[in-house]
Amino acid sequence: MQRREFIILGLLLTSAYAYAEMFQTVPEANATLIQSGKDKYTCPNCGMHLVKFYKTSHTHENHQYCSIHCLYEATQGVIPTDAKVVDTITLELIDVKKAFYVVGSKMRGTMSRTSSYAFGSEKDALTFVSDNGGKVMNFEAAYAVASEDFPKDFGKKATAPTVVPVTKIEVPKDAKCPICGMFVAKYPQWVAQFEGEKTFYFDGVKDMMKYAYARKLSSDKFYVSDYYTLSKLEASKAFYVIGSNVYGPMGAELIPFGSQEDAQNFARDHNGQKVISFDEITEAIVKSL
Ligand SMILES: [Zn+2]
Ligand SMILES: [Zn+2]
Structure with missing residues (x-):
């Protein structure tokens, strides 16, 4: 086999392996993680693994969230101005104000039925739309779509509903799902x-x-x-x-x-x-x- 063909085959195999499970996942070496210590790999909102959901991850105030959904939940509807998002193509963190979001494509979302992927270049976003559907919008619009995952009174003080006590499954606070890592x-x-x-x-x-x-x-x-x-x-x-x-x-x-x-x-x-x-x-x- 020619050396060049060998390299191409190698690349194909590596990417097939890395993307076998989820579109969001990248090889760890390609992920920029801004948290340190034992929290480095974990979304502080939901507990999911940031390398597994890297492509949809967002940073804000020294935290890294798995998704715009968790960013929304953490910021309670107040649009963060310092946030960064992963560029789906280059895998670099980019300023959300400069990002083109493709919302509602057929690619699976993270924590949401409506997926949201960001691109640094409008051309890349449009190519993604022609392959996978969805709509191009700016961060503020994508953040507004993320809000639809939550009840309308989200962020206001909720009163606990009166429920008849039942035998529920009691979950320890730190228990994580062994499949997806979520709290x-x-x-x-x-x-x-x-x-x-x-x-x-x-x-x-x-x-x-x-x-x-x-x-x-x-x-x-x-x-x-x-x-x-x-x-x-x-x-x-x-x-x-x-x-x-x-x-x-x-x-x-x-x-x-x-x-x-x-x-x-x-x-x-x-x-x-x-x-x-x-x-x-x-x-x-x-x-x-
Ligand atoms: Zn999360
Ligand atoms: Zn799970």
Whole structure:
């Protein structure tokens, strides 16, 4: 083999490997991380790994967030003027005021169903749009779109709703999802659990199933939270809605309910495609989410 061909093959293999999982991920050597110490790799808002979600990461006041979603949550709707974002092409951090954002392309988003990728050059942004769809906009507009992930009264003092106490899955504050690295306690509505010799917590049924498949674990030690009541349910006895317009912290989900009727009502109200039992969940379904 010619040396040049060899190098090209090498590059192809490296990039195929690096991007096998997620578009956001880059080789660690290509990532600029501005935090230090034990927090270097972690989004301070959600706990996710910054190299895994590097392309959507943003910096602000010596912190580095995994996404414009987490930047929005940390700044509570006050547009940060010092923020920087990763240029999707060069992988350098650039001033958000000079960035061209492509919002709503078919590329997966980070922490949001609406993806948001930034480019230093308008030409690069337009090329990305012609390949993947989406709309080009400035940072302020992209930040406004990120706000749509949050309830309208976000940032105002919320009053705790009165709920009947139920048996919930109690999550330790520092517990991280073994699949995506997110702090699970932040998303009580989505909590799932594996009770083995060691207990693991997940930020959604999707990551729980990925864990179960990877380790070939049987269903009897898995628990999920009823979407309406947060009651702890045996995973094998719950009903799951797929294809709805409600998204969890990691995007499309299998949404669990204790009763088939609740699942059907939810599916009707939220454009759910199907209600399935635990036994009908397949690896192919989980992969397609
Ligand atoms: Zn984050
Ligand atoms: Zn997860």
